[in-house]
Amino acid sequence: MTETTSDKNNRGFTRRSFIAGAATLTAAGALSGCSATAKGLAPHAADSSKAGTEEILSGACRSQCIQGCYLNVHVRDGQIVRTTAGRIEEEPFFEHICPKGLSHPARVYSAGRLQYPMRRVGERGAGEFERISWDEAIKEIAEKWKNYREEFGPESIAFFMGSGNTAVLGGGTADGSVMQHLQTVMGACSVLPDRDIAFQSAMSKMFGPGGAFVSPKEWSGANHIVIWGCNPAVSCKRMMHLYLDAKEAGAQLTTIDIQYNTNVAKSDWYVPVYPATDGALVFGILSEVIAQGWQDSEFLRAHTEAPFLVKEDNTFLRMSDLGVPATEGPVNAMTGKPTVIDPEVVWDEATRSAKPYSEAEMPALEGIPEEIEGFRIRPVWSMILEAISAWTPERASETCGVPVEDIKRLARMYGQEGPVLTGMNQGLNHYFNAIYTYDSIFTLLLITGNIGKPSAGVISGGGSFGISNSKGCINQPSSKGEKPAGPGRNINWTALYGIVHDQELLGKPFPLKSLYCSCTNIVSNQTEQNETIKSLQEIEFLVVQEMTMSDTALYADILLPACHWFECEDVRVRSYNMPYLLYNDKAIEPLYESKPDFDIYKMIGTAMGFGDFFDFTEKDYISLWLDSPVAKKEGVTYESLRETKIARNHQLKDNPLLGGKFFFQNGRAKFWTEKVVPEYNLGQKVDESKEHLLLYWEPAREANLEAPIRKKYPYSVLGEHMRTRNHTQWWDVGYMKEYERQPVARFNPHDAKELGIGEGDTVRLYNDRGSVTLLATINAGQAPKTINCPRSFLTREHIDGDFATISFNDYNQVTRNQCYFDQAVAVEKL
Numbered sequence: 001m002t003e004t005t006s007d008k009n010n011r012g013f014t015r016r017s018f019i020a021g022a023a024t025l026t027a028a029g030a031l032s033g034c035s036a037t038a039k040g041l042a043p044h045a046a047d048s049s050k051a052g053t054e055e056i057l058s059g060a061c062r063s064q065c066i067q068g069c070y071l072n073v074h075v076r077d078g079q080i081v082r083t084t085a086g087r088i089e090e091e092p093f094f095e096h097i098c099p100k101g102l103s104h105p106a107r108v109y110s111a112g113r114l115q116y117p118m119r120r121v122g123e124r125g126a127g128e129f130e131r132i133s134w135d136e137a138i139k140e141i142a143e144k145w146k147n148y149r150e151e152f153g154p155e156s157i158a159f160f161m162g163s164g165n166t167a168v169l170g171g172g173t174a175d176g177s178v179m180q181h182l183q184t185v186m187g188a189c190s191v192l193p194d195r196d197i198a199f200q201s202a203m204s205k206m207f208g209p210g211g212a213f214v215s216p217k218e219w220s221g222a223n224h225i226v227i228w229g230c231n232p233a234v235s236c237k238r239m240m241h242l243y244l245d246a247k248e249a250g251a252q253l254t255t256i257d258i259q260y261n262t263n264v265a266k267s268d269w270y271v272p273v274y275p276a277t278d279g280a281l282v283f284g285i286l287s288e289v290i291a292q293g294w295q296d297s298e299f300l301r302a303h304t305e306a307p308f309l310v311k312e313d314n315t316f317l318r319m320s321d322l323g324v325p326a327t328e329g330p331v332n333a334m335t336g337k338p339t340v341i342d343p344e345v346v347w348d349e350a351t352r353s354a355k356p357y358s359e360a361e362m363p364a365l366e367g368i369p370e371e372i373e374g375f376r377i378r379p380v381w382s383m384i385l386e387a388i389s390a391w392t393p394e395r396a397s398e399t400c401g402v403p404v405e406d407i408k409r410l411a412r413m414y415g416q417e418g419p420v421l422t423g424m425n426q427g428l429n430h431y432f433n434a435i436y437t438y439d440s441i442f443t444l445l446l447i448t449g450n451i452g453k454p455s456a457g458v459i460s461g462g463g464s465f466g467i468s469n470s471k472g473c474i475n476q477p478s479s480k481g482e483k484p485a486g487p488g489r490n491i492n493w494t495a496l497y498g499i500v501h502d503q504e505l506l507g508k509p510f511p512l513k514s515l516y517c518s519c520t521n522i523v524s525n526q527t528e529q530n531e532t533i534k535s536l537q538e539i540e541f542l543v544v545q546e547m548t549m550s551d552t553a554l555y556a557d558i559l560l561p562a563c564h565w566f567e568c569e570d571v572r573v574r575s576y577n578m579p580y581l582l583y584n585d586k587a588i589e590p591l592y593e594s595k596p597d598f599d600i601y602k603m604i605g606t607a608m609g610f611g612d613f614f615d616f617t618e619k620d621y622i623s624l625w626l627d628s629p630v631a632k633k634e635g636v637t638y639e640s641l642r643e644t645k646i647a648r649n650h651q652l653k654d655n656p657l658l659g660g661k662f663f664f665q666n667g668r669a670k671f672w673t674e675k676v677v678p679e680y681n682l683g684q685k686v687d688e689s690k691e692h693l694l695l696y697w698e699p700a701r702e703a704n705l706e707a708p709i710r711k712k713y714p715y716s717v718l719g720e721h722m723r724t725r726n727h728t729q730w731w732d733v734g735y736m737k738e739y740e741r742q743p744v745a746r747f748n749p750h751d752a753k754e755l756g757i758g759e760g761d762t763v764r765l766y767n768d769r770g771s772v773t774l775l776a777t778i779n780a781g782q783a784p785k786t787i788n789c790p791r792s793f794l795t796r797e798h799i800d801g802d803f804a805t806i807s808f809n810d811y812n813q814v815t816r817n818q819c820y821f822d823q824a825v826a827v828e829k830l
């Protein structure tokens with residue numbers, strides 16, 4: 001059966017989504033550059049011989065939802081008509097598609113798409129633009145940037161590389177992307193998003209630099225699986241069935257969360273905890289573990305630094321202290337310098353003498369002399385015991401709200417009923433005390449030996465492709481052999497406004513003039529929106545490269561329309577829990593005047609006078625990116641990837657820490673930091689007493705029920721991630737709103753009663769930083785004094801204000817981590 005173009009326009013793409021999209025836009029006023037018409041949607045280069053037949057191309061779903069599904073993109077007569085899950089024969093459990101993946105056709109043909117380059121004509125943020133040509137847009141950017149570079153140097157321009165597209169050619173995220181290459185060639189600064197940091201920091205401090213996650217293949221062997229402060233039912237949908245499979249295979253499923261949600265409903269046991277008090281809960285569990293003697297002493301002696309001895313200057317007692325000179329070891333691949341071999345000393349119980357850890361028969365945890373050869377020492381293990389001794393299950397219970405018997409039950413579970421797998425993600429990360437929470441949970445895993453053994457350890461999904469360290473073209477010389485400038489300084493998010501406003505940092509001039517954002521919507525996604533907006537209002541020149549009219553796009557001086565993922569070739573390289581590289585075919589021609597990001601980065605680089613650094617095709621760049629030991633071992637090349645579409649990294653281990661071998665030179669997990677090195681320097685004072693022993697706890701700043709600020713602002717607010725969006729992406733897919741229609745604030749029934757609020761009432765949440773007006777909904781699963789606002793709506797979708805205005809911008813003293821859930825508000829019924 002053949003069909004005409006007009007038939008297809010009526011039916012091929014969803015007319016309903018246009019209507020829904022148009023309704024949204026009407027409410028917000030018309031947005032320039034994204035008209036809700038089908039203009040420009042006529043099939044491109046329709047091949048009459050293929051009329052009516054469906055072609056299936058390969059698609060990589062690649063917003064940063066940490067899943068990254070492999071999709072089939074079905075194309076008929078030059079239009080994308082549907083998407084389905086792609087086949088992964090080797091491991092079918094990685095096959096998946098969620099409502100977001102299924103709704104791509106509506107994204108491709110959405111009314112919110114940017115259609116052509118634009119120049120701002122109204123106030124910043126007003127969204128008033130005029131249409132310009134690509135030539136004009138690129139010329140204006142190059143002229144402005146050349147002038148800034150001449151007058152103020154290359155660091156007068158900063159890039160924000162977002163997580164909107166986790167692919168190598170078009171992506172922002174710095175995994176050797178073309179955008180990162182452009183930044184490096186220009187010597188421009190990079191603004192760090194500073195999010196999801198504490199989890200990774202704690203892992204690398206304690207386990208060493210390497211991926212430590214346990215693959216789903218091992219899950220069925222666990223006796224217990226704990227979902228601790230993460231939300232797989234919503235945020236890790238592809239993994240949820242794996243949790244349930246493991247449960248069916250006999251694992252007990254426990255959820256520790258501040259609210260009753262889907263994960264809880266599927267669990268055998270729910271442990272509700274007060275916000276950001278999980279660290280205190282761990283102290284309570286550990287105090288019971290120690291009281292019962294359930295610590296895994298054998299594991300602690302053999303696989304951790306618990307038996308090490310700390311001198312008065314906070315460094316370890318080493319053999320050189322005892323007169324055995326250090327020697328040179330093999331060259332460190334990372335630093336290029338020889339390693340120094342100067343083993344740490346332990347007390348050997350077998351010989352009752354000080355020995356290098358590697359030679360001791362039985363490294364002692366207790367009964368160690370207070371002084372060894374004139375050095376006063378404190379064993380790490382005794383300091384851990386001392387920290388725990390300040391707590392009892394009773395004290396922990398008062399702090400975290402978990403009944404004493406449940407704390408004891410958790411102690412038995414970790415201490416006696418292993419192997420335990422602990423599932424974590426970013427829920428605990430979003431508080432001011434996040435780093436201490438993760439440190440203490442990892443300490444629990446180490447003390448009870450629930451890591452580095454079969455079916456024990458941390459799960460956060462599976463592995464990743466594992467070559468994201470590939471540098472691609474980064475630092476490659478140009479075709480003429482010139483060296484790139486190298487990257488400019490990193491700017492911590494929290495420092496950005498100060499730099500823009502004062503034009504200095506730590507008392508030294510920092511003339512930052514221009515910001516270039518691609519693949520990110522910083523207005524909605526970074527903390528303290530009103531400060532973000534001030535930065536965007538005060539910066540001299542803002543360039544935004546986008547697919548849709550996001551909140552950030554509204555502030556751009558020059559707005560560059562990027563095409564949808566399926567309109568250009570790319571490779572998904574950032575993978576988290578998907579150990580496959582995914583090749584993305586170009587399924588259709590770019591719509592309107594949109595261009596692939598790859599082309600835009602190249603156009604800008606060339607206009608800036610760096611054409612010789614951009615003398616490559618897509619194939620060249622992907623090939624260079626694949627020039628890594630892992631890809632070579634797997635035999636993956638550009639050609640093979642185009643053929644197979646997906647490629648697994650078989651070098652990844654299912655349980656990377658198996659055998660208790662951690663990613664440090666001595667192979668042992670750490671509890672003690674000899675030298676405290678903050679991750680950022682904004683002149684902050686550091687209280688080192690909190691940081692040496694990685695077992696410390698303090699409450700969150702505002703989410704703490706006892707915080708003085710709670711007298712003025714009695715409720716804390718979290719914003720869980722939404723089912724139907726990935727961050728702010730998919731905002732323009734009208735029919736997703738059938739599920740999550742508009743911003744809501746979820747209240748506990750008691751709180752609602754106290755506030756006189758009923759279902760559907762309009763409420764305003766506010767604090768000193770901002771305010772948001774939305775609809776109230778009442779849910780018995782919601783924790784008292786904690787409001788939940790599923791987040792990701794654009795400003796124009798709120799009744800008034802914006803959810804993102806109420807958070808604060810400060811970081812913990814050593815960790816550069818944004819705190820999205822650590823915010824208190826007062827509530828007003830309107």
Ligand SMILES: Nc1nc2c(c(=O)[nH]1)N[C@H]1C(S)=C(S)[C@@H](COP(=O)(O)OP(=O)(O)OC[C@H]3O[C@@H](n4cnc5c(=O)[nH]c(N)nc54)[C@H](O)[C@@H]3O)O[C@H]1N2
Nearest residue numbers: 065229230231235256257275276425426427720721726727
């Ligand atoms: N659909 C969808 N999926 C996504 C995303 C999305 O926007 N939409 N975003 C992706 C990204 S980049 C990320 S980082 C991940 C985030 O993935 P998750 O960390 O799994 O997601 P969150 O929605 O932040 O869920 C946090 C969970 O922690 C709980 N929680 C909050 N505070 C506490 C606390 O103090 N203690 C305990 N024990 N629990 C607490 C919340 O109630 C919630 O259940 O999701 C990814 N996947």
Ligand SMILES: Nc1nc2c(c(=O)[nH]1)N[C@H]1C(S)=C(S)[C@@H](COP(=O)(O)OP(=O)(O)OC[C@H]3O[C@@H](n4cnc5c(=O)[nH]c(N)nc54)[C@H](O)[C@@H]3O)O[C@H]1N2
Nearest residue numbers: 162163164165519520521525545546550562727728729820
């Ligand atoms: N309140 C609160 N804020 C949060 C969080 C929270 O839990 N609560 N979570 C935080 C976390 S964990 C994360 S990871 C961040 C995510 O923050 P962002 O990385 O800013 O996330 P997105 O909303 O996905 O924004 C991506 C933008 O890129 C655009 N885009 C998509 N594909 C392309 C492309 O191919 N090319 C170009 N040029 N643009 C493209 C999209 O249209 C979208 O506007 O948000 C953080 N913000």
Ligand SMILES: [Mo]
Nearest residue numbers: 064195196426
């Ligand atoms: Mo994230």
